Amino acid sequence: MSYKTDIEIAREASKRPIQEIGAKLGIGSDHLLPYGHDKAKLSQEFIDSVQNNKTGKLILVTAINPTPAGEGKTTTTVGLGDGLNRIGKKAAICIREASLGPCFGMKGGAAGGGYAQVIPMEDMNLHFTGDFHAITSAHNLLSAMIDNHIYWGNSLEIDTRRVAWRRVVDMNDRALRQITASLGGVSNGFPREAGFDITVASEVMAILCLSNNLEDLQKRLGDIIVAYRRDRSPVYCRDIKADGAMTVLLKDAMQPNLVQTLENNPAFVHGGPFANIAHGCNSVIATKTALKLADYVVTEAGFGADLGAEKFMNIKCRKAGIAPSVVVLVATVRAMKMNGGVLKADLGAENVNAVKDGCANLGRHIENLKSFGVPVVVAINHFVTDTDAEVEAIKAYVTNHGSEAILSRHWELGSEGSENLAKRVAEIADADMVSFAPIYPDDMPLMEKIETIAKRIYRADDVLADQKIRNQLKDWEDQGYGNLPICMAKTQYSFSTDPTLRGAPTGHSVPVREVRLSAGAGFVVVICGEIMTMPGLPRVPSAEAIMLNADNQIEGLF
Template sequence: MTTIKPLSDLTIAQQAEMLPVKEIAEKLGLQEDDLDLYGKYKAKLSFDVIDRMATREDGKLILVTAINPTPAGEGKSTVTVGLGQALNQLDKQAIVCLREPSLGPTMGLKGGAAGGGFSQVLPMEDINLHFTGDMHAITAAHNTISAMLDNHLHQGNDLGIDVRKIVWKRVLDLNDRALRHVTIGLGGSAHGVPREEGFDITVASEIMAILCLADSLTDLEARIKRIVVAYDRDNEPITAEQIGAAGAATLLLKEAFKPNLVQTLEQTPALVHGGPFANIAHGCNSLIATKTALKLGEYVVTEAGFGADLGAEKFCHIKSRIGKLNPDAVVLVATVRALKMHGGVAKDQLHVENVGAVGNGLKLLAKHVETMGKLGLPTVVALNRFNSDTAEELAAVLDWCEANHIRVALSEVWSNGGQGGRALAEAVIDTIESNESSFTPLYALTDSIEQKILTIAREVYGAADVTFTATAKKQMAQIEANGWQSLPICMAKTPFSLSDDPTKLGYQHGFTVTVRELKPSVGAGFLVALTGNVLTMPGLPKQPAALNMGIDETGKAIGLF
């Protein structure tokens, strides 16, 4: 029997018929004058649109999250796009809000973030590569601050900066492990002050977090001014404003701050804007895009990075707090493949039916459903179907959800687009209409730093306790001395496990989380608690995706997923 190879995401995207972005805007009641066009199929929304819509009533906000990710894949972005398409098929005015992909994962191992199959955002090639240049603007703004900082040192260091206490690195939007630790300023006095330096990936930059949490250009500049770049010899913080870099950095971000309008494969409007990682930052698309979408659409479908223990937790405690958002429902994505991996099956054995392993993995799903319930959020489980799933395995999940009174729907949006998400869309609509969200954060901003972290670890991860290294305790005291203790917490943790150990898959409980460092992101407005070995500059794998990429004789991309 001949096996028919499924079409690649890239082929499906290249064969799709796109509408001019002006027509997508018209679906939202916008005109060409409301857009800054980037070619025929991409545009940025003007600030006039954002200001004009401010008094409109908000639509319903749907947050898509997932169980802890595995190499088997969950398809969270695909479900987000497919659900938006399905809602529009049900005659609802839906808008999809996604993050912009980083070039690092695109060229590396993870792949892009534009959905997949017949539930993608388009133009997929552009979105996964340079798009409208937002990543480059963020890189330039961040490195402008770096250059201004080193120039201040070179020109006499009037602020008395301690070169051993510079906390502002440089950034690059690629996976490049060779740049994690570097030495700069070599070659003599004309070339700067020699010191140790390092690079983070652009999406780990505080500038990225700021762009995604600011609600106006004025707020954007105010946050950039507050960025702590170093400490002086008396251990007092030095800010971007003090070295004179805030204005130039804001200027470089002026266009990048405008949300990007594109479309899905079924011409559903999509705002793709901002892209902080969820393991080292807050992992959500820009606040300004989400708030604008809520004014333009009846339903807004957005996602938070990685699993519910990271992106969804931060959506609730950071983004929703800062933006005064109130999620109406959560869609929790799970797959048979991922449940089997969390149930103890090796990746190379996932094709073999194993209902018992699915059952073991369901303990993890139960924990995430429980966490969303603690936050007061009505939840629908989306069982995202893969071709290798057997009827018995799918039934094990569906029957378990029914027995535990958990709303569930099968999602087939990868293969069938919006049509494959209609059951999920109907379940979400019914959940929103019959269950009023009682969203309540799990901790108060007035709680101590230690108590906030302990609450997240116990209530969201299932930990028994948290320990702090001597370094973290010293940093905590300094944060309190500077008056920053009332900021929310951004946990930097492995996405693969509920614990801080990436090798411990599946349901975990009763463990201890170790916080090794605490870093204030004063401009963004949160405190980063680092656990485990979370890298802020990833490296490329042995066989990076970039090896397969190129163009054909007509200039079309090849090898891009």
């Protein structure tokens, strides 16, 4: 049996004017700033006007560690949102925007899949409303102003060996990871080492996603540490006088984007920090606004629960003063078999024992999520090759871990296939069984916070960090940054820092390569193992298959 591609399904969708979608949440057309007919930004005036509304229930969708078999976290987020609307609930979804880097690299798209997608799919995966371009421009404006300040006399006495602010571009380009800037003579400035990160790793992205309004945004931008003097004292963005102009560039990007699902239900798509190198959640302003407009808000956190959900709980919930009423943990039969040692080429054959062997990864995520004091439901994202015996093996395993697993067929059937999942999730959310708490307090020393995450979430034996890193953390504590949460940057493919270690590894250590202070965003980034803040393209990038067909329609996105 052949199935339509995601882009074919999206292209055939019956879209409604964005004003109709806004009306479902009580948003008047005068408060929607349209980008064409099918997407719009929400005005700050309207956001301010709904702050006294009742707050809805927040539902977090996360997943097991990703495998080449695919898990479908965004697909499940969209399917669950549609399912809640199908059973008569007033629901909205909140997801991140797609980065061009992985879109042209390995992923090929990030708007859900099958009959559980957000549309317009092509726009979302490409330039959308220009938010990422604005973030890139604001970030690089600061870069230019730093070097310009040094060129024109350096009155702030910046040590050019200690410029901490790198440049960004929204593309996977390994050649830019480490560069030498300002070559070519006196008129081009003072040569120094520099480098690029991908835009989604920018502190500006994190700041936009954690800010409550433009005033908060500008203050956080001003707090960015861009460099140090010879006496190691910090130089801030506000010292460079870049925070005002950066805020101007981000004025429109700060406003949440409203689009729709295939079933014409409201979806907020805003912000896009990666979860393996940043904090992996959509914007606070979009999530909190949706909670004032809908009774149920379904959001996601990137990659596996060891990264996305951990940061959602310890960073986003802590900063925004929110908590999920229930967590949905996405797993697939195929991924369980891969964790159980089955090769990708053999996933189509029934293998109940491999499913059981691979469930250790699932079990550890369940335990970790419960440690935050939240109820957990496992969503088995159905693939057509799954057998009843394989599905039952997962259900039995999850039951033995004190939770429950529900098969969901939203990819194939849309909301009809997610109805059972939606009913159970709504019941649990309404039961108010949450006793949420982050796994470490604000006043715990930074190194102890890192060790807490490594030992409690990754189940590592210890953290390997040399004295230089430990001294850096202590210096930041002395400067008043000891109360910040930790943003771990590590591989998404394993609980460990070794991407080849699947399942639920023990007996491993977490090597810390570098630490970066994101004083504006309000967290410390801890870079572990071989993880890169500028990814590279794969041997055969998705870009090779993305093109316009004879009808000028985009092909190759998925």
